[in-house]
Amino acid sequence: MKTFKTLFLTETKLMIRDMNNLIFGVGFSVIFAIIMGMIMGDKPAFEGADYSFIEQSFGAVVAIGIGATGLMGLPLALADYRHKKILRRFLVTPVSPAMLLLVQFIVNLLVSLLCLVLVYMVYALFFDFDMAGSFLFFILAYLLVLLSIYSIGMMLASVSPNIKTANLLCCAFYFPMFFFSGATLPYEIMPTALRNASDILPLTQGIKLMKVTSLGLPVENMIFPIMLMIVLAVVCILLSIRFFRWE
Amino acid sequence: MEKALVIKELTKSYGSLIAVDNLNITVEKGEIFGLLGHNGAGKTTSIECILGVKKADHGSALIFGKDPCKDRRRTFEKVGVQFQQSNYQDKIRVDEICQVTASLYKKPADWESLINTFDLTEMKRKMVAELSGGERQRLSVLLALIPNPELVFLDELTTGLDAKARRTVWKYLEGLKQQGLTIMLTSHFMDEVYTLCDRICILKKGNTIFQGFVSEAIANSPYDNLEDAYLWYSGEEEHKDENL
Numbered sequence: 001m002k003t004f005k006t007l008f009l010t011e012t013k014l015m016i017r018d019m020n021n022l023i024f025g026v027g028f029s030v031i032f033a034i035i036m037g038m039i040m041g042d043k044p045a046f047e048g049a050d051y052s053f054i055e056q057s058f059g060a061v062v063a064i065g066i067g068a069t070g071l072m073g074l075p076l077a078l079a080d081y082r083h084k085k086i087l088r089r090f091l092v093t094p095v096s097p098a099m100l101l102l103v104q105f106i107v108n109l110l111v112s113l114l115c116l117v118l119v120y121m122v123y124a125l126f127f128d129f130d131m132a133g134s135f136l137f138f139i140l141a142y143l144l145v146l147l148s149i150y151s152i153g154m155m156l157a158s159v160s161p162n163i164k165t166a167n168l169l170c171c172a173f174y175f176p177m178f179f180f181s182g183a184t185l186p187y188e189i190m191p192t193a194l195r196n197a198s199d200i201l202p203l204t205q206g207i208k209l210m211k212v213t214s215l216g217l218p219v220e221n222m223i224f225p226i227m228l229m230i231v232l233a234v235v236c237i238l239l240s241i242r243f244f245r246w247e
Numbered sequence: 248m249e250k251a252l253v254i255k256e257l258t259k260s261y262g263s264l265i266a267v268d269n270l271n272i273t274v275e276k277g278e279i280f281g282l283l284g285h286n287g288a289g290k291t292t293s294i295e296c297i298l299g300v301k302k303a304d305h306g307s308a309l310i311f312g313k314d315p316c317k318d319r320r321r322t323f324e325k326v327g328v329q330f331q332q333s334n335y336q337d338k339i340r341v342d343e344i345c346q347v348t349a350s351l352y353k354k355p356a357d358w359e360s361l362i363n364t365f366d367l368t369e370m371k372r373k374m375v376a377e378l379s380g381g382e383r384q385r386l387s388v389l390l391a392l393i394p395n396p397e398l399v400f401l402d403e404l405t406t407g408l409d410a411k412a413r414r415t416v417w418k419y420l421e422g423l424k425q426q427g428l429t430i431m432l433t434s435h436f437m438d439e440v441y442t443l444c445d446r447i448c449i450l451k452k453g454n455t456i457f458q459g460f461v462s463e464a465i466a467n468s469p470y471d472n473l474e475d476a477y478l479w480y481s482g483e484e485e486h487k488d489e490n491l
Binding site (some may be wrong): 001003005006007010013014017018081084085086087088090091092093094095096246247 | 254292298299300319320321323324328330333335336337338339343346347349350351352353390392394
């Protein structure tokens, strides 16, 4: 517990000093939320919809935070520690790899939650946003999506032989999801072909799940996204531990 | 009595280059053992294989009877390590890296008093990246002592230190030796080796050229001091003669 507390506090301080994670994980989604709100105001999501565009976009905008921390912040921090041989120093101490992964996981989780809270505040204060769906269900969906996206990030960090590959892999996973999962470019306005392609991205399914829960729509046809998130999380966490390397 | 370190037939090659060839060393508890050799002789590779950082091709190393690869957590609870090149997290402060290191062990040493001993008190709240070479070196030795170790590995412990700082480090290590600390070190400075080490092993291109007490090393050579004896063992003397 002492180890976790000290590592966690120190890594949080380092993350704040570094700023990158805060800019891309929090700053970006908040700015995006403000722009979305100003452009779309209280327009309906589509003609005849019962909910506004803003209400519908909430799950997507907070997903930017999950993606930035889980597919960039988390894996790049781990790859950087390996590259700088900081992990090698930890190797000759009693600390377990799971502890190091957990600390990075929690630090990034905090950034992501900060993004969630700030986006909610922006929407609620300036654009009359009120979550129609159950807050509890939404949080559960959010945490499930976060777990599965983070596990992809941890797997990327574990399988990359060096920092360059890690960078490349993270970009290869992050940017398609950033643009085509509906996080930034709304899924609803995509042409059908692009939508079909977008459906294979895990974050697309995750955003669908968060949208449905935040709008309070029936979750019956969400079995596929839920199963996908769970399977991804289990597989990727196992892979990330199996392939964890100190050097 | 349980040995601090038992290395048997340790062999490691990189491709066709044999970095360490059949290394056999036993270090008794409370002993200071020096691993000597020129750059590229295999000192660092040996230490990395002993610690399990690199995988040896053949042979074994047991630290207090434990295999560091198989029993990492228990082995390193009482082992301190200073690598030749130490890297730290970006933007981490001296006191923070000490706190983090101390948090990894069940019964760590008091790092604040170590900071005073190693003359880093004024640097406590500075970024590690802002330290001078000598200050960083002292910090890396200090961190290796935070576990309150029974065995400490020091790879080039005083490289980059000024004369005064070297004396301070030596004195402190000798004090810890009195309390039973075992030390495995590498060094390029023969005055340091002469002052600190009980026994030494001289490596040349991965092969053991000499192993024994410092006094034996001198007695078995044509010289009366360790530096000349070392150069004679490690083959520099031949070059000198050829050049004449």
